[in-house]
Amino acid sequence: MRSLILCLSLAGAVSAALAASPSRTQQKARAEADRAELQQQLKALKADISKTENAKDHAADALAESERAVSEANRSLRDLQSEQADTETRLQQLYAKRAALEAEVEKQKQRLSGFLKRQYMHGDSDRMKLLLSGDNPNRINRDLQYMGYVSQTQAKMIDGLRSSLKAVEQNTLETQQVKTELDEITEEEKEHKAALEREKKKHATLVTQLSDKLYTQRRQADNLQKDEQRLTQLVGKLNQLIEEQIKAEKARAEREEKLRQERLAAQKEKERLAELERRKNATRPSEGNKPAPSKPIKPAEPEEPVREVRSSIPAAGEFDKLKGQMRLPVRGDILAKFGSRRGDGPTWKGLFIKAPEGSEVRAVAPGKVIFADWYKGYGNMVIVGHGDKYMSIYGNNQSVLKHVGDTVKAGDVIASAGSSGANEESGLYFEIRREGRAFDPLNWISVK
Structure with a gap:
């Protein structure tokens, strides 16, 4: 009797297990279908993001051209x-x-x-x-x-x-x-x-x-980092070009000075030999004739010294003398200072000065314009070289008013403030660098 009851119980358990199997299979199938659908949605979303990014790049390029055109206008x-x-x-x-x-x-x-x-x-x-x-x-x-x-x-x-x-x-x-x-x-x-x-x-x-x-904060931080790296690379290239120019000018001046010294030495030797010949002739006069009176040899006039070839960039040390005496390049409120954090991104390497669009941007010191064009992340940008590897950087301008090679004095208008480079605020981004290293502009600028 007990064996019969045990057999009946086992049969019931097997029947219940068989009844439950189709339900779990259906759940697994639905889960697989949901996962496939999610993967399809994710794939479509990635494609949409890619299209949007491409559209943004095209729009940014068009904006850059528009900003260049407005600058020229x-x-x-x-x-x-x-x-x-x-x-x-x-x-x-x-x-x-x-x-x-x-x-x-x-x-x-x-x-x-x-x-x-x-x-x-x-x-x-x-x-x-x-x-x-x-x-x-x-x-x-x-x-x-x-x-x-x-x-x-x-x-x-x-x-x-x-x-x-x-x-x-x-x-x-x-x-x-x-x-x-x-x-x-x-x-x-x-x-x-x-x-x-x-x-x-x-x-x-x-x-x-x-x-x-x-927009995401992480992506913005990454872009800022890349922009800063690009600017650092640009500054490095400009420093190298300036250094090569100075070396070339110095070498040319040395060659000209060496040539002048050689000509002067040759002239002196010629005068010395002429003097020896005159004295020799004076000690052996011709028969029956008195020695002819000697004529003093007129010394050769010294050649005009070769003028030192000077670059239009100020000499070393001149920029250092202006420390603490410079004026802000544009009138406005300082919204960001050197060393402060830019969200989750890198720290500020200069100042951001809020100013109305079109405000005059002035050079802080005399020098030569070594860059004047649109640059990614900084919009319409001007860089002025001040000698001794110092340079000042003016970014996010509405317009660039100078050309590469122009010589400027302190206070000359070189640009007008704006919001180029996809900047949200109208104003000016300003840096001071030497050999690529950024310094706190407030240590050089008098804000009285």
Whole structure:
């Protein structure tokens, strides 16, 4: 009986196990399906992110071109304003000349009017009447000559009046043409700049939208690190170029000095041999003749020393003397200081000075522009070399107003502040470096 009960129990357990197996198989199948679906979604998401990143890169390139174009337009407008000031000066000169011509015309009119009045009152205009008067022929001839002189004077005055009137007319026409041409150029340049600004705004909006979609703190930190590395590499290359330039100039100066010394030594040797020959001839005079008086040999005039070849970059030590005396390159509030953290990214290697778009950016010290172009992460950027491997860096500008090779003085306007390089705030990023190493600008700048 017990064996029968045990067999029945085993049979029930087996039946229950067989009934449960299909349910677990279905769960496993559903899990596999869910995992496959998730993998498909992840693959689609990665593809979408890749497309968005490509779109952002294209939009960023378009924004860079727009910012370059706006920079060029602003530089053209600035040059045009200078030309406009020169033209205004020229216009004033033309107006003054026209006033002088009009005054001269008025004087000529008065002189001609007085001359005609006097001629009419004297009644000397009838030559035929004078010839038929039967008067003394000598007197008639003298009066005719006088009348000829009068007629010539009258003709000259009329010609002078016509010439002056024509000069006034030409002056007026030239003045109007210059003013009209300048107004047209200015209006066209303003329209061109407005179109570029609209294009820049469109690209900037697109870049902002794409950046919001892709933005993460880790990715931003990585980009900042890469931007800093690129800037460091650029600074290193510029330092190397400056060093090579200085070495080349020094070698050329040494070669020229060596050549000058060799020429001077050869000239001295020639003079020494000539002096020995003169003395030798003086001790052996010709028979029956007295020795000819010796003529002193005129020493060769020293050659003009070769001028030292100087680079347009200031000499070593000059930049150090300005420490603590420089002014901020742009007026504004310092939002970020040297050494502070940039979120989860690297520390700031300079200052970020908040300033309205278009604010004038000035060189902090004299030097030479060694870089002036758009640079990834820093937008429209200017780098000025100050000698002794010092350089100052001005980034995120709206416009670059100088060219590579331009020499600048302290306080010269080199750029206008902005938000290029996909910067969110309008202002200026400023660094001071030596041999690639960044220094705290506040130790060099007086902020009083």
